[in-house]
Amino acid sequence: MTHSDPRDPLEAAARHAHAWLASLDTRSVAATVSRDELRRRFEAPLPERGVPAAAVVDDLAGAAEGGQLASGSGRFFAWVIGGALPSSVAAEWLVSAWDQNATIYATSPVASVVEEVAGQWLLDLFRLPRTSSFAFTTGCQMAHFTALSAAREQVLRQVGWDVGRQGMSGSPPIRLLVSAIRHVSLDRALRYLGIGKDQLHVLPVEADGGIAPGTLSAALTVDGPTIVCLNAGDLNTGAFDDFRALVPLAHARGAWVHVDGAFGLFGRASRRYDALVEGMELADSWATDCHKWLNVPQDSGFVAVRHPDAHRRAMTIVDSYFVAEDKARDEIDWTPEWSRRARGFGVYAALRELGREGVAALIERNGAQCEALASGMAALPGVELVSPPRLNQALVRFLDLRDGATDANHDARTERVITAINASGEAFFGPSTWKGQRVMRICVVNWRTTTRDVERTIAAVRHALTIA
Template sequence: MGDEFGEVLTRTARIAADWLGSLDQRPVGETATLAELRGRLGGPLPDGPADPVTVVEELVQAAEPGLVAIPSGRYFGFVIGGGLPAAVAADWLTTVWDQNAGLYACGPAASVAEEVAGEWLRELFGLPGGSSFAFVPGCQTAHLTCLAAARHHVLRRAGWNVEEQGLAGAPPMRIVVSARRHATIDRALRLLGFGTATLTVVPADDRGRMDVAALREVLRDGPPAVVCAQAGEVNTGAFDDLAAIADVTGPAGAWLHVDGAFGLWVLASPELRHLAAGAERADSWAFDAHKWLNVPYDSGVAFCAHPEPHRAAVSVTADYLVQGGAGEPRDAIDWTPGFSRRARGFPVYAALRQLGRQGVAELVERCCAHARAFAAGLAAVPGCELLGEVVINQVLFRFGDDATTERVLRRVVDSGEAWLSGTVAGGRRAIRLSVCNWRTGDEDVRRTLAAFQKSAAAES
């Protein structure tokens, strides 16, 4: 059995190294159609066993044409990062070690790695000492965790135990959101029993920043509230004025939650942290490690300035579980919605060890510099219209009308030189370019701009 593992893992390591080594040469997008992939990967369930090495090699042969080169330096879609070498290696070990990180008893080293990595992140972001945290699949689950804590806190102050009594008959509470919030906020609230019709929506400006004056009016009177602010709007990268929002929510007794999926990472940069000034005054924060920290998918983090409601909202006990004990070890099931769970702390720990404080800052600042270089280069492409200034790592632009914009984008993606996505801005089709990968360099910027030059020229 040991020999089987040695052979298949050695072969897999070679395949993985070849894949990563091919990124500069291979098309960034997939080269197979949906029907082709179904044909390659489909078929009846095998009747008998197969050699593990054969299974892996046949999987690679069938799947590779359908892979998107997300780790490439020329992948600019959906604010997706790559994978730092130490983080990728630690993620492999996470699979091999196969620790169930829900309980300290099932993986003591996994528990302590999360404990250390969580404290490092808290320190890196300058969040309040004593804040609780949870390693979760992504920002969606981080919102769910934070807003569950907020729901508990607000209703508990009103004399209602939502974990025991549910929401039926509960005292009224308001959920206040921005008109330009991310869709994951609505989904988390829906899962927590708050339908979209119950939300109070505050207007936002054309860059997606919440109207603080309107928020002040909303909070002037009424039942207790939870306010969801944003650090990094998904199209423009713009930041809500978190300090001004905290000035409003604090006196109103509202819980302030910050959606910082990628934008909150500016707190690690001396050059850029002013954009999120006031973030430390919030009550909870949600962000991703699989974006700017370049940890492999999936990896999100929830922080809460108030450990008691956090734990009360998501913890669980059972007679058969081994929880707590000497030295008060950290059991992740006290802080996450998950029960059995992957040891996500290992890759985060490894990424932070590889980069250090200065490395994280340099990574964030370098990506933002590349975004500015993209904007300058695109401004020189005939027919290209930049839609606002570059705030951090998001570049928003279009070409003429909607149809032209789509054609220019399609040609670039089909060329294989880069992959990025379309969006809607101001009711019109636009292109969103997100620089979030540690691999992206000057040559990747040059090649992508050349692809847009060529695609735009085809319109004339």
């Protein structure tokens, strides 16, 4: 391996990063080396002596080769991961170089101001109340945690309980009304907040994946502190709850409404999806991810809260060594962390690169590509469209075409076809179980995906069907 100029690790990193990005169109989307091989490359006793920084970067890039999933590729459709826009990748490099600690204004004035601006831009993009407070978190998981901390604080305060002072043991019980198809990151956020699984009141959903107003009304008849969690984009079907109908019902009973919009909140960036997202602005808190559909590199969640006082009370902490700056935004008032990455820069860069129109175009383009992938696959022999495209999600399964094939055979064929597609390196999908059947998820969430990527992917599926 050739080593770069030892004085220049950043040049080395830039070279490797360029090579990686340039290869996304041609390299295997799947990782190509085994765990054993990766361990062989990396495993070693803790080094006694150091080596020049540029050599570290070169060696790292060399040893990592093939161990990465090319999730930034335009033919990656698994989970909900999202690509990375060039400006936000570059901004994240600067964030690392500047190494700002975005805890309070005093530890990085510019990080505080940029978060302030980027947060306002997101409220504007999502058409949420501009007086909402917000925070940049590691992801949607911690956005839920932050929002639900504020919710817990407010619903308990309404019955005279100060959770910050009195804690949770002995507190009045909180009723948690959640959808049967919620993302489990909500359960985990609630667990962190002292609310266990058995305390969740799970509401069944209708055929469209939404909670019926009658179901919610019936669950709201019990008085007391109540939080309702609604879905903006189920990760299997893209299902949305009917916010216009449900939020007023919850508010009429004094409940707090939280929305999981990990990717679905971005539906509000385009008028095309108004039928799905209308009424979402009525809720009390919203959680989303900029590392998903805004295509900022990972570690970029966002939470907005209609009630800044509750949000601040749930998060803030003060110590004598802080330096307070009048009127400045201290991030620690709004986030669960102390020292933290300056997350506003990547978001600011992505929003500047795309603008409001560019974000809308990205959402609409990916939505159309999801439709093209679903219809292109459904036209192939033995492919069943299990859930039609909604926003950017669809489900298909691959049938075992032998006479008398059972559901178990269809499940097994679905697994085999997904494995064959991923092994081809041409495209990458993930499985899921939907209504008891194994399915393949189609999730389109990347600025890089082109019409050509869609065609290549359908060709890869066609080929996989011939061998699996």
